[in-house]
Amino acid sequence: MRRMYVVSAQRLKQILIIVTALLLAAGIGYAERDTIAAFSGNNQAPQAIYKVDTKEKKIALTFDISWGETRTVPILDILKAKNVKSTIFLSSPWSQRHPEIVKRIKEDGFEIGSHGHKHDNYSKYTDEEIRAQISKADTILTEMTGKKPNLIRLPNGDFDKRVLQIASDLGYSVIQWDTDSKDWTNPGTEAIINNVLSKAHPGDIILMHASDSCKETHLALPVIIDKLRQQGYEFVTVSELIAGTNVKSKEVE
Known part of the structure; x- marks a missing residue:
């Protein structure tokens, strides 16, 4: 026993x-579930990228341009003078109207992404219309820059699962943002600065605009750049930010 x-x-x-x-x-x-969320289980379908999961103090400033001709150049001047890398999403009709500015964006070394063709909510379109809008912008931007874009920020940040899948089929990653400067509401220079500095974090993608409808971005931008650098942040392009890292996405209905 x-x-x-x-x-x-x-x-x-x-x-x-x-x-x-x-x-x-x-x-x-x-x-580890949160770290691998973008690549596991139900997340095999294409998803929009909002930020990157990293402890490195790297951050991506992004600008959308779809209208106007007076605000873009001052913003480009600031970025160049302060040696800040950035990703700029261009609408193709605007690009056709301003080839000289597109040329400068390219020559200054900024990363160029697509902002689509017609500035509208693509989620209300048919599959064929979605494909046509993204493809038309793709053709125009490729011809103008000599390089096919592989990043897209959809007009108004609007998309659904169909839009994400079609964009992916056309070779695009959909890029959103985790920090919204809200410069498009023209809330005042100090408000724009605070909107960014109060939320910026390692791996962040920051939304700003270089269209004429945003009247205060060029005033807030130098302060934002200087303050983030004082905090130890390095400015990188979106492609550099997401390369070899775990991106953060969100479920789409």
Whole structure:
């Protein structure tokens, strides 16, 4: 009987070791769930990228341009003078009307992404119309810059699962943002600065605009750049930010 008891105790010890290992593995899996969210389970479908999961103090300033001709150049001047990398999303009709500015954006080394063709909510379009809008912008921007864009920010930040899938089929990653400067509301220079500085974080994608409808961006931008640099941030393009890292996306209805 004593021998039977000893054998059972050893077996129980083995079972406890196995159970403990399984619990630890489950805990690790749970802890890493957020890190791998963009690549696991139901997230195999294309998703928009909002930010990057990193502890490195890298940040991407992004600008949308779809209208006007007076605000863009001052913003480009600031970015160049302060040696700030940036990703600029261009609507193709605006690009056709301002080829000289597009040329400068390219020559200054800024990353160029697509902002689509017609500035409208593509989620209300048919699949064929969505494809036509993205493809038309793709053709125009490729011809003007000599390089096919692979990033797109959809007009008004609007999309659904169909739009994401079609964009992916056409070779695009959809880029959103995690911090909105809200410069498009013209809330005042100090408000724009605070909107960015109060929310900026490592791996952040910041939304700003270089269209004429945004009248205060060029005033807020130098302060934002200087303050973020004082905090130790490095400015990188979106492509540099997302390369080899775990991106953060959100579920789409």
